[in-house]
Every structure is written in C-alpha cells, then in structure tokens.
Amino acid sequence: MTAIVTHAVVSPLRFTDHPAETTALFELLGLRRAVRQGGFEVLQGGGGRLSIHPLETAASTTVPASSLVLDVPDVVVTSRRLDEAGLTATWWDESWGRQATVAAPFGTLWLNAELVDTYGFEVQAPAEPTAGVVVAIVVPDLVAAAEFLAAFGFTPDPGGAPDVLRGGPGAGALRLVQGEGDSSVASIALETPEPLADVAARLEAAGHAVTRTDGGTTLTVTAPDGDAVRITRAAPAAE
Amino acid sequence: VPDETAPKTQFNVYLPPDLVRLVKHRAIDEGRSLSSLVEAALADYLKKGDDR
Numbered sequence: 001m002t003a004i005v006t007h008a009v010v011s012p013l014r015f016t017d018h019p020a021e022t023t024a025l026f027e028l029l030g031l032r033r034a035v036r037q038g039g040f041e042v043l044q045g046g047g048g049r050l051s052i053h054p055l056e057t058a059a060s061t062t063v064p065a066s067s068l069v070l071d072v073p074d075v076v077v078t079s080r081r082l083d084e085a086g087l088t089a090t091w092w093d094e095s096w097g098r099q100a101t102v103a104a105p106f107g108t109l110w111l112n113a114e115l116v117d118t119y120g121f122e123v124q125a126p127a128e129p130t131a132g133v134v135v136a137i138v139v140p141d142l143v144a145a146a147e148f149l150a151a152f153g154f155t156p157d158p159g160g161a162p163d164v165l166r167g168g169p170g171a172g173a174l175r176l177v178q179g180e181g182d183s184s185v186a187s188i189a190l191e192t193p194e195p196l197a198d199v200a201a202r203l204e205a206a207g208h209a210v211t212r213t214d215g216g217t218t219l220t221v222t223a224p225d226g227d228a229v230r231i232t233r234a235a236p237a238a239e
Numbered sequence: 240v241p242d243e244t245a246p247k248t249q250f251n252v253y254l255p256p257d258l259v260r261l262v263k264h265r266a267i268d269e270g271r272s273l274s275s276l277v278e279a280a281l282a283d284y285l286k287k288g289d290d291r
Contacts, residue, residue: 120267
C-alpha cells in the first residue's frame, strides 16, 4: 500500500506510577522535554516522541503500560483519507485537540492530532534530542502489518531489517514482533547516535544498572515500573 | 438521572468554533475530559429544566 497519510510521527504513551522518575530516565537517555501539563510530559526525540502519562489520571488503563500512538497533522483529513482507502477510521474531539482510531491488522491504531491549541500546556523549545524513539508492537501477521503501516509512510530501510519500519525525517521507527500478544502493549526502545559506552557511563553514574548484550551493541536499563528499555546505536544517516 | 455506568455512545453535534474552544479550555481548566464536562453540562441543563 502506498502512503496515504504523510507526516505521521511515532508518539507512544507510557502510563506510569512514577512519571517524574520515568521522565528523568528518558531525559538521561537523550529525549528532551517539550510539553508539560501537570505530571503529563511530552519528550521529544531526534525521531518520534514519547508521552509520559501519570497512571492516576489515565482513563484507559489501571496498570503501567505503553500504547502506540501516531501523531498526525490533521485527524479529520487523515480519517477521511483512510475511509476513502477502505480503512475504518473514527475521529472525535478531546479537550486538547482531536483523536481517532483506525482498525489495523493488529488491533486498533490510535491517532492523535498534533498539539495546536496549547491552552493549559507549558510548551518549551526542547534542547537538541540525542536519541530517537523505536516502538515495538506485537502483530499476528508481519506482512499485513507492514503493508498497513506503509499507508502511514513507515517502510523498511532499503537493505535493512524487514521488521524495522521508518517514517520520514523525525518520524521515529516501529519494530514488528510476530506474536499473538496484545498489540496495544508496546515496548519502547531508543536508538542513539552516541557511543553506547557514553550512554552506559551516564546511566551508571546516575545509579542505574546497565546490561550489555548482543556483543555490546545493545544496552538494557530497567525503567521505574520494572520494564526493560533497550538502547541501540543508530545507523549513520545516509548521505 | 443519567446512569453513570451505562456504556457511552458518540454524539456528534455542530457548534460555533468559539464555543467549542471555550468548552475545551474549561475541560482543561477543570482537569477533566471533554466528554465528562459536556456530559455534566447537559445533565445539569436538563435537571434545571426538570426543576422548573
């Protein structure tokens, strides 16, 4: 399927009992604070972004969890294009903007409008992020999921791993994991252009235990809720 | 009296954009969802009508 939605950005939500500690960890890993409202934080990545949502004000879950969301410039236009392509999308208003869902081969994909009306939000010009967001989702059918996500502009790198899908500049990445699990539960990983030894040293200096695997090409640190966050070295940007 | 436990249904209406903006801002000020605020406002309006 060719892209029918452009400028979609990987923007997962992390619902946590420890919002301040989780925010601090991801800042240490290279994401940067961009938007804040109470305990809710949006952390900008070099690609993609991550929202930290206090569990106590979450409507959709009562336990720590991550959820895949794609940010799009205009939810209404996106929903109309998806409908025209035969996909079933439903949009509605929220206090901060608009939101939609679309039926996906792996369940329901959530779409959020980019924040335009910033009333009530503290918006910061973020410092330069050094890490990009990679969200892993469990899908029953890798081919169907990849074809569906291509409609949002996410495709494998030419010659790269077929299970890693990238959008345009700044869009972040998705990693498909074949399985029958709950696709709404995504794991969040980061890729960084920094030497991993520098990242590991920074984590350990802050008191985090770091595990090195895959011959030292992957770092794993435990987030405050107990889930593992993997950090890998980003491939150099193509010239 | 609305049943708080009843399943919710989507309810689309056309409103002036400025009113939509004010309602959304009020929801943010009160730290509640837009649906919760509109539900409370409509229920309150209907209750006041019943009391007349």
